[in-house]
Amino acid sequence: MSRITIARALAVSAVLAMPPVASAQTADCAGLSVPADIVDCVDRIMRGESSQGISTMEVSTEHWSRAMEMQMWSLGTDHALVRILSPRKDAGTATLKAGNEIWNYLPRVDRTIKIPASLMSASWMGSHFTNDDLVKESRLIEDYEITLAYEGDRDGVDVWEFDLIPRPEAPVVWGRIAYQVRKHDTMPVFARYYDEDGVLVRTMTFFDYRELGGRLVPAAMRVVPEDKPGEYTEVRYSELEFDVDLDEDYFSLRRLRDTR
């Protein structure tokens, strides 16, 4: 059975790393000029100290389309909890990430199961997010050498385009990432992911930039796999709060099972 199918069972995990979970440091990236600093700053917007939000994930594949509403909480890059609110069939299914461990709660059988780190690959529930989106705990600057590939006008918008090449020892699946960031508000525009042979594998686009929880964030993002151009996964945030009162104890197995 294909690796992808197996990994699809990795469940709710993929949502964990789905940006944007805004950071306490806001988008104060103005004035930065070193490529690595800019990318790191944008990267940190997409991660968080603590946040809470509600989002909808829409997955469209050749065979089916479905939308799931999810509530999520996060603390730093190490702790997150995601609970599916709808559809009814999956409601209550939850994933907890605490440090290096990932647990799923399956309300139908009322059991929690631990997802081994070795199985963290490929996509989840047929969505086009990969494991790399999900368990990534390190920051982009730790895994990639970042260079400025282009600076200037693209479709009337002043942008930077960065080339991210993985460091030799970095545990990442991509061969290269091309990352475009708008200059005036340091909002990400797209990230193109290439494999080790330099072939474009998927494109992630950010849009619907607006204020949520008092911060400017891309409220929506869409992933399109290159080999299946008709398919996509889109995540839209409807609510987002920052600097909420959460501590590590919140992210417990007991909380994971708490379906309220």
Next chain:
Amino acid sequence: MKGAWWRIGWRNLGRNRRRTLITAIGLALGYLAVVVMAGLSRGLVSEMIDNGTGMLTGQLQVFAEDYLPDRGIYETIGGREGVDVEALVARVASDPNVSAATPRVYAGGLVSTGRATAAGVILGVDPEREALVSRLLSHIDEGRAPTPGQYEIVIGREMARQLDAGPGDEVVVVAPGADGSLGNDLFIVSGIFTTTITALDLGHAVAPIEVVQELVALAHGRIHEIAARVDDPWAADAAAAAVAVLVEGESEPVAVRPWTEFRPEMVEYARLVSSMEWMLIVFVFGMAIWGVANTMLMSSYERRREFAVLLALGGGPRFIVRSVLAEALVLGALALAAGLAVTLPILAWWKAAPPDMSWVYGGFTMAGGLMRPILRVEWPTSMIFITAGAMFVTAIAAALYPAYRSSRVPPADTLAGR
């Protein structure tokens, strides 16, 4: 007159019985070596094919044309509508070469005890029919096969070790459904199988087909594969062609694949082994030919005076050549009789009771199939005849030069003792 040549040949062999016996034994042992080696190598190939295809895949597979290579969960036979599974299985099984057929559903998922989780293929089968097609369930060495309709699962030994689970334990099985949902249910481990093939022992779990369909949101008419058993693996190609005709007319295109297509490396290996049989003949009889030639040379040298008399009486060189070749042919016939008398009983005994070699080596996997530590032989029917032919050719070829020499004996000088 014809019979006279054979009589002369036969009687000449009797002139030096010990020498004749040694030569015939040499040829007979060559025959024994070639035929037994051919039987052994065919046994090895059969063992490989039997285990490579008999453990799980079957010798024939029927599935939706789009199923491969991705093995998508949605690519069921008959598409979204599915098929009348029983009718289709019956059609596949109606081919005379097919001895059994069984429906299967494949899902990729997780098996978890909570603390420990393993990923693998969840195979949905009809346990009774599956046992007629594949041997996986017969390798259950703890517990039993799952009961149809029950949420029971059989897992591989290595997966059981990783999960620290045994018969009677409860596990959660999680697998993405065909509708995009996350199927999950509680199963009781009913048994553990040990094949020693890591991919199976670590990455496979087997549950009743209807339960797996429920888990991954597939209707009962939706299956991924019909696996079939073809008793003579070499008839699988013909069976595939016949079954392809039998399953024609389905709403969605159906593909039929014999093992020779999905395990081409085993076909290549069988070809390699077959070509080595010929090399064996060349080596063994290539060596034997010198021994026989030596005997024939000595024998014909001793008969120089006899040949000289024959020539002096007007017998002609052809007469001599025929005489020597007849002797070689009779020697070949003697050796063949001896060879058959030794080889056939040995092969029959060997096939009936293949020696257990586990004291020398353990079971191992070859081309993905488990090889038992036994020396299995198959009847190398074609080689029994081909080797017999090769032996006669050897005897004749070895006699050609001595025959030629004998026909050139100068009668006057020889008779004069010069």
